[in-house]
Amino acid sequence: MSNKESHPASKSANELDLTSAVEHFIQQGGVIHVVPAGESGELVNEAPTSRPDTELEDERLKKLEQFKSLVAKGAGVSALQYSLRMNKRDLRRMAGENGLKISYSRPIRRSRNEKARTTETVDDELAGHAMHYSSLGFSALEIAQKLNLSVRQVWEIGRDYRVEFKHAGEQHEFDTPTEE
Known part of the structure; x- marks a missing residue:
């Protein structure tokens, strides 16, 4: 069963409100531009919001x-x-x-490659001391502390002069105490 309205169709309340609002707008001096059939409202509405x-x-x-x-x-x-x-x-x-120049990317700190290239070279005398301490059984860390170098510099001496340095925890057979 379908629901049927008991009273005849009349204009809705929204349509009446719209009609009265338009009449009120015109009474106060408002102008309504009617768009001709077949054209769009964009052509009639020029941009009134453009700034000077x-x-x-x-x-x-x-x-x-x-x-x-x-x-x-x-x-x-x-x-x-x-x-x-x-x-x-x-x-x-x-x-x-x-005529301005924009600075693009400027590194905040030096890159790792620049640091590696600018490492100070260790002279032969210092390398000789490092090799002497190595022959006495000192580790790379101990050699670095004795010569006021970084451990990296000590390892670079070993690489450049083809010397093997002992690690801090490493012991050789002649370092172990003998029990009798």
Whole structure:
């Protein structure tokens, strides 16, 4: 069984509210533009929210000043993108137009390879002392402490001069005490 309404169809309350709202709008001086059939409302509605050119120019000048100050402080592309809310292409264009150079990636500390290349060379006299201590049975750690070197430098001496150093916990057969 289907439900049927007992009273005839009438205009809904929403339609009446809309009609009265439109009449009230027109009475107060409002204008309603009717879109001709076959056209879209986008063509009739011109962009009334567009800002004047002076506001756009002021905003651009503020961004340019902020851009110059950030570049002077050494800000990178990511920081500039975040602060100015611009993409990389626009940032590069703005830098090119104003003759500014953006610092891209600058390492905070030296890389591991640079440290390895700049290790100080150990002179032959120090290497001789290290080999002498090694022949007396000192470990690489003990040699480093005696000669004020790092353990890495002692191992590099061993590599360069083809000498094997003993590890700290390692014992050779002549180091063990004999029981009689």
